[in-house]
Structures are given as structure tokens and as C-alpha cells.
Amino acid sequence: MKIVDVDKLSDLAAALAAKGYRIVAPVRDGDVVRLKQWKRGDEIDLDAFTVNSVKDFLMPASEVIGRYALDGDDFAPEAVAAEAPKTVVLGVRPCDAAALAVLDAVFNWDYADAFYNARRAATTIAALACRQADEQCFCTSVGGAPDSTAGADAILRPADGGKRFIVETLSEKGEALVAAAGEVVQEGEAAADAVAEVPVRFDAAALAARLAENFESPLWQTLSLACLGCGACAYACPTCHCFDIQDEGTRRESVRLRNWDSCGFGLFTQHAGGHNPRPDQAARWRQRVMHKFLYFAERFGRLACSGCGRCARLCPAHVSMAESCAALMAARKAAKR
Amino acid sequence: MSSQADPKAREQAAFEPRIVALVCTWCTYAGADLAGTSRLRYAPNVRIVKVPCTGRIDPLFVLKAFEGGADGVLVSGCHPGDCHYTSGNYHARRRWAIFRRLLEVTGIDERRLFFSWVSAAEGQKFADLVNDIAEKVRAAGPFERTNPARRRP
């Protein structure tokens, strides 16, 4: 089997960088650990939960999708290509890797998004099986697992008490990656460590039916009372993909931007005429949960949630998607009795 | 090696600062007008934006000027007590005291941001002020690369 020692991680990154890959890895940044572009000397921290997801590198927070030169009445659009450098994202948790299927589906649905697809094609996902989970993890409740290979081009499995990783390639991109790594990845034997235990917190299949029946439930009010309506959860979420198009410029030049947006914001569904079909946080929270666990599943055959738990970890008001789902299931059980 | 051969020195020598002046209609704008009608010579680097009163000046105006590429900004109005709208400049003075601290701690300091009271009779003061500010901003150099507020499409 192919193995790489844990203290050779920086060497691995350096070897890949030398072969032309942009390296993205979880790097300590003050009080947080963030997936960011790695450079020699950065400390890679694979054990921490990152504040951001792989989404940042496939659908950036703000992306130029159009450029225009203006001259009086003359209007000249300029071609804009996505910046899609050859990239490897090291240490992607299986929940994040699995989430890519959601973005792949949305950005190739009624229209093939050239920007997303260019970055996606240029990116190799090197996943890392989880040895630890925390109270916010719930991948197993949504059909995932801490050692799932869904969405990954290669996976590093911790082995020999965390001293090394077993490297398994899962696609052509994964094989190219290992080949580029050269001698840092060696042939050898290692015993895979036990994978994290992630207790199932609710039955996602049953939840979908429950949601369909409970559109008018007063529970939405209770569940959303703590929510302050910011975008922290949507932006950290590896599956959330809503965006806002903005044009910015002067009388001579303009750019068209695609920026992240959040269904939690009060004005997300505000109509120009003044009406807002989701006028309160309860309606917005309901939409958020139902989109992920019902509507998206109906349309694309998969949940729009991978159980990574970032939303709950980062929420300033400590609102938890998993807690809401579990509460909805419990409530119905109570009603049945 | 002559200083002209050094690209940075050449850039500096060729640098004409772009300065935006946010001025009130009744005092500073009139003072600037007087400078003009009196045929006083002053640096051509200032683009004047006329507002009714300094009380109208939102800190966002200052930010917008730097966002658009200004190397320096001047904000000027009526002397305290002379405001055409009685107290607009008093409101402005409070705002400036606070906002300049935010700009200063984030890298936009007194080499690039200026405040003054110039009355309708102070044409000479306006001319002297603009000349002085233009020199100070020229000495500070182009702001393009280090301007934290700059919009870069």
C-alpha cells in the first residue's frame, strides 16, 4: 500500500507545488484554522475543524463573471475566463467531499456554469478520513460516513496511531496526484486507525416526509427564535450555493460580480414592490431546513446537507441544523402518541 | 546614478496628486470662487464636489473618494458659528473627529486627509491651503498601491 508519514506533510505539499499544483490546506490563522493557499512554513493542522469549506475554492465569495468597457453609448463586453489554477485541496473531510455532488448538480442543472466547472475540473480533492468527530458532526444522519470516499480523488486514512496515512487513489486525478508526489509517498505497510464514531441523530428519510406534513407547524417559530438572521451558516456550508449578482463600476468600466447570498437575511426574498413572502425568521428557517432535506432531494435525488456541522459550530446564536431536525422528528412522535 | 534613472523617483516626479475636495456651498465654495475671480494661482490638482453644507457630508463620501482613487481628500466648510444652516458644521465636526480616527488606524492619515474652515471671504486662504495640501500629498506619493479603500476591479 502507499503510505506517507504525518511529519512529511509539508514535504508532500512542497513536492506537489513543485509539480505545478496550487496547494490548499487547513492552516492555522490566529484563533481559527482555515482552508487557505499553503506556502512553505505554514503549519498544516489536519485535526481541527476549518471555519470554511472547499466551496471557497470552487465558488468563491465574490467572483468576476463579466467585464465591460463603456464609452458613452458604446458598450464592449470583455471575455472573462474563470481563474482555475491546477489545485489540490489537502485534508478535505469526507463530509466536505461528499458535499461537492450538490454543487456539481446545481451548477450543471439547466445551465453548465463555466466558472464553477473550470475550477472543479482543475481541482483534485485529497480527502482525509476522520479520526475525531465533535458534538456538531452528523454525517451519518445524512447518508455519509467519517471515512466515506464520495467526491474524493484520493483519500488519506490515518494509520499506526496517527503516525502516517495510507493513501488510496480513487480517480485519475488522484493517481496523477500520487505520481506527482514522487518519493514522499512510499510503498509500505500500515494499520489503519479506527475511524471516528458519529452517532446517528435523526432519520433523514423519515424527516423528508415529516417536513412535508409540517409546513404550518408552530415549531418553526420556536426553532428559529434564537436565529439572528446573518449569513454565517450559509457561507460556511459546503453545499449552500445561493448568490447575488451585482454590477459595480464607473462611467468607463464595469464588472459583473457573483457574490454569496444567504436565505437567512431578512431581505433575501424582498420583492421590489415591497412584499416579502418570507417575512419572518421562522419562514426563513423553515425554508432553509426544507430546501436541504426536502426540496433539493425531490429535485436532485440527494440531500443538500452533508452533516459537517459547521453551521452549528459557527452560528453566533448557537442554532443547530441537526438539533432542529431531531426536534422535528421528536415532535411528530409526541403528536402520534 | 542620477535620480531620474531610478523608476520610483521618476514615478514620484511625474506624480500629479488627485485630490477631492468636499466643500460647502455657502463658505468654502464661495471662497474658492473668490480665489478664482481674484486670479490667485493655486495647484490644479483639486476636484471640487459642492454640497449644501458640511453637515451633508456622510463619512461614506470620504470613503468613496478614496475608493475611486483619490490620493488625498479635503473636507471644508463654514467656520463654527457661521454655518448657513446654523449648526450643520457642528454636526460635521463631531463626525470628522471620530471618523478620522478610523481612517488613521487603518492607514489613511493626516498626510492624505485634511479638514478646514474656509469662509466666503477667504480666497487667499483657500489658494494657500490647496497649494499646501497638494505638496503634502505629492510628498506622500501615489496612494494607488497602498490605499486600503481602493476599488480594484
Add this chain to the structure above:
Amino acid sequence: MNALETLRADAARLLREGRAKVVIGYRTRGKERAPVFITDASGAGSLVYDAACRQNLAAYLRKPEVRARRPAAVVASPPVMRSLVLLAAESQIGEGDVVVLAVGPPGEGGGEGVYHGALTLAETARLLKEKYALLAPRPEVLDRIKSLAAMSAEERAAFWSEALAKCTRCYACRAACPACYCTVCIVEKNVPQWISTAARPHGNYAWNLIRAFHAAGRCTGCEACEAACPQGIPLMLLNVLVAEEAAEAFGIKAGYDLDAEPLIGSWSADDEEDFIR
């Protein structure tokens, strides 16, 4: 009964007697403290208070769903008490809208905590002036501001460009802050769009500066914004800088006086102007 038990007993009593329709406090959730909205006296036992409680619960008073349940009893440490007094000074809440369940800062009272009782806003303002008049920002924050002041303008610009590059414009800072209660925020005004909504350098700079400016003279130092920021941006450096200026130049410290005049909305003929030529 210790402080926590007394707090819980008061909360239950207020609900039973109908003197509060909801008690807004903190409950334990794993290692964290999450907000709890208690409407029945039997729930008061879940209330906790300690150093892990970083949210400013006064922020909930802007939610219509919470306002519909006034009088609301709010568990309030000194910065939160100040926020409540500020909201009253700005006419957002009135005496009778809130009952302040006043607790001392975590660690006061030798670790047991201190509970000052269920107070009116007037009593809260008095308590603040008597016991918590000298609340100061954390020394680390003041030190960092000093070291920023010692840097050159270019170094400062570089520091903030790097810090603000992490901003994703999630507005968690705004959501967490009780002083941010505008129904339509300046970034949401788009006729015209004054502040770029994009998570790009110029937009992030404008947003973070304008937010600090709008909080000038109104920030009570609760640090909920910095705790809320998912990216770890040192927001308090800007807020404290402005709060110190408000205190030194204009003698204004937010949240001590129910009749206070706002910093930016008011003026004095004697305001400093040594920076104006």
C-alpha cells in the same frame, strides 16, 4: 441560595406572576452556552451564567417575535446591562418593556457569581454607575491599538488589508450587536448602493469602517461581534478605538445614562477642532 439559584427562582417567579412573558437567558449546550427563551416557570432551572456566555442577549429585543412577548426578562451582565440602557436612551425600549436580571461579570464573587436582582432600567442605570462605572476594555485590546498607532500608515493599511480580507460579509457581527437594529441596514440600501456588498477589499473596508462608525458612542464593549465573527477578525480594535475617542474627546460612555445624548447626533460649541485648519 447561591447567585444562580436566586436568579432561577426570580425568573420562575416573574413568569408565574406574569411580570415577564419570556425570560431570555443562557442554557448549556455541550461545551457552549446557547440562548434560551423560557415562557413557563418550570423551564427556569435551565438558566446558567458563566464566562462561556458570550452572546449579548439584548440583541433579541429587535426581533418582532420577542417584542411581542414583552415584558421580557433578560439575563444581563454589565456590558449587556449597558446595552439595555443604551436601547432605552435611544427609545427602542421603555421602562416596563424589560426586566433586567442583573448579574455581575463572570468570576465576580469569588467564582460563585453575583446576582443583583430583577431590576428596572432605572435601577440598572444606577447599579452601573455605582458598581460598574470603571469598565474598561481588555488590556490586550488596548495594547494592540497602541502597537498599531506605533506603525507607519503603510504598515497599518497592510495589517487591516490582511485582517479584512478574511471578511465574507456574513454580517454575523451586525446580527450579534444589540446596537445594530436598523430594519434596513446601510449595506442593504441600493438606491444607490453606497457600500459594495462584495467580499472584496474595498467593500470589506467600507463595511467594517462604517459599522464601527455607526457604533461610535454606542458600543458597550460586550465583544459579541468579535465572538460572532466566524473568521476571527479583531473587530474590537476598531470598536474600542472609537469608544476611547468618544470617552476622551467627548466624555461619552455608552449605556450609563437613560437620558444620554447620542455621540454623533449631538454637538457642543466646545468640541475639539485642533485637527481642522
